Amino acid sequence: MSKESRHEPLISDSHLDISMNAMEWNRDQRWTVDQIRRSEQGMNDKPDRGRNTVSFPALREGKVGLVVATQIGRVVKPGAPIPGWYSQEQAWAHTQGQLQWYRCMEEAGEMKQITDSLTLDESLALWEDPSQDTPICYLLSLEGADSLISMKHLAKAYAQGLRAIGPAHYGPGVYANGTDATGRLNGKGVELLKTMEELQMILDMTHLNDEAFWHALELYKGPIWASHNNCRKFVDHNRQFSDEMILELIQRKAVIGIALDAWMMVPDWIRGKSDPVARNVTLNIMVDNIDHVCQLAGDSQHVGIGSDLDGGYGTEQCPHDLDTIADLQKLPGLLESRGYQEEDVLNILHGNFIRYLRNYFNKD
Numbered sequence: 386m387s388k389e390s391r392h393e394p395l396i397s398d399s400h401l402d403i404s405m406n407a408m409e410w411n412r413d414q415r416w417t418v419d420q421i422r423r424s425e426q427g428m429n430d431k432p433d434r435g436r437n438t439v440s441f442p443a444l445r446e447g448k449v450g451l452v453v454a455t456q457i458g459r460v461v462k463p464g465a466p467i468p469g470w471y472s473q474e475q476a477w478a479h480t481q482g483q484l485q486w487y488r489c490m491e492e493a494g495e496m497k498q499i500t501d502s503l504t505l506d507e508s509l510a511l512w513e514d515p516s517q518d519t520p521i522c523y524l525l526s527l528e529g530a531d532s533l534i535s536m537k538h539l540a541k542a543y544a545q546g547l548r549a550i551g552p553a554h555y556g557p558g559v560y561a562n563g564t565d566a567t568g569r570l571n572g573k574g575v576e577l578l579k580t581m582e583e584l585q586m587i588l589d590m591t592h593l594n595d596e597a598f599w600h601a602l603e604l605y606k607g608p609i610w611a612s613h614n615n616c617r618k619f620v621d622h623n624r625q626f627s628d629e630m631i632l633e634l635i636q637r638k639a640v641i642g643i644a645l646d647a648w649m650m651v652p653d654w655i656r657g658k659s660d661p662v663a664r665n666v667t668l669n670i671m672v673d674n675i676d677h678v679c680q681l682a683g684d685s686q687h688v689g690i691g692s693d694l695d696g697g698y699g700t701e702q703c704p705h706d707l708d709t710i711a712d713l714q715k716l717p718g719l720l721e722s723r724g725y726q727e728e729d730v731l732n733i734l735h736g737n738f739i740r741y742l743r744n745y746f747n748k749d
Contacts, residue, residue, distance in 0.1 A: 393714050395512050397451040397735040399642035399691040400613035404483035405457055406695050417442045418709045432657055436699030439710045441495055444521050447711030450512040453612055454523040456480040458532035459554050467555050476532035497522045500546045502746035529554030536580045543584050551589035552577060563592040564624045569600040582607040594623055608745050609637055613644040613691030616677045620652050628681060635682045640737045642691020643674045647702045661705040668704045672719045675733060685729035689737045
C-alpha cells in the first residue's frame with residue numbers, strides 16, 4: 386500500500402458479497418482485479434465475467450477496510466425465474482460453505498471478523514496505519530433469511546458471529562417477500578423478527594417489499610439499518626426507498642448504504658443492453674442519492690456507502706468512472722464539490738457506520 390493511500394480516509398462498505406464471488410464465481414479474492422479478469426477471459430456463463438471490481442488488493446488500495454460481508458442462499462421453487470436452492474437444507478449448507486471460506490481467509494490473515502466492541506476497536510486500530518497485509522475487517526450479514534431452517538439454526542448462526550439479517554431478497558421468500566413481490570411478513574417471518582429482537586440482531590430493511598417493510602417496522606423494536614438501498618426519487622421502483630420510508634428510517638436512527646448497481650441509479654435500465662457510458666452512469670449519481678438522504682435528514686448522519694459491487698454485476702452495470710472498488714476514494718472530492726465539509730464527508734465515508742456499530746455493541 387502506497388504512502389499516499391495511507392493518508393486517504395478510511396471507507397466502510399455496508400454490503401459486499403465477497404464469499405459469493407469466491408464460492409460461486411470461483412474468484413480468488415487474494416488476486417488483483419486484473420488477475421481475476423485475465424483468468425475469466427473467454428468465459429461467458431455470467432454477464433460480468435472479466436469485469437469484476439472487487440478483490441482484497443483493490444479493497445486495500447482504496448482503504449475500504451471495514452465492510453459488511455454477506456452470506457446468501459435463496460430458496461426457490463422449480464421453474465422460478467431466479468436461481469436458488471430447492472430446499473432450506475441445501476441453502477443452509479451453501480451458506481455454511483461461504484462461512485468456512487471466511488474462516489479460511491481469517492486463518493490466512495486476509496480477514497478479521499467483527500463481533501463485538503473489542504473486535505471493532507481492534508479492527509479500527511489496524512486501519513489507522515494500514516499496510517498491504519492489513520486484514521479486511523468484516524461484520525457478517527445474511528442477505529435473505531431463507532437458509533435459516535429453524536430458530537435453532539439462527540441461534541447457531543449468531544454464535545458463529547452473524548449480526549445482521551435481511552429477511553428477504555428477490556421475489557417470494559421463506560420468511561418474507563422481497564423485491565418485485567408483495568405481502569406482509571408471514572408467520573415464520575414474525576417468529577424470525579421476534580427471535581432476532583431477543584438476540585438484539587440488526588434488521589436489514591433492504592429488499593423488503595413495501596408491505597413487508599412497514600409490517601417489519603411495526604413489529605421490530607431492535608436495531609435496524611439498510612445495507613444497500615437507493616432513493617425512489619431517482620428510480621421509481623419498489624427496490625428503492627420512498628421519501629416516507631427514508632424519513633421513518635432516519636427516525637429509527639438507521640444508516641442507509643447507497644448502492645452502485647446501475648439499474649438502481651438510472652431509470653429504465655435494461656440488463657445486458659444498457660451501457661453505463663451511454664446512460665452517463667457516474668459516481669455523481671451515488672452522490673445525488675447520498676445528498677437526498679442528507680437533505681431529508683437535515684444532517685449527514687444517516688447515510689453511507691453500501692456499494693454492492695460485484696453483487697452479480699461488474700463494470701458493465703456500474704458507474705463508468707469506477708474501474709475497481711478503490712475508486713470509491715473519488716467520493717471525498719465529489720462530496721466536497723457539493724459543499725460538504727470534512728466532518729460530513731467523514732461521516733458518510735465511515736463515521737456513521739462506525740458510530741452505529743459502537744452504539745450497537747454497547748447497547749447493554
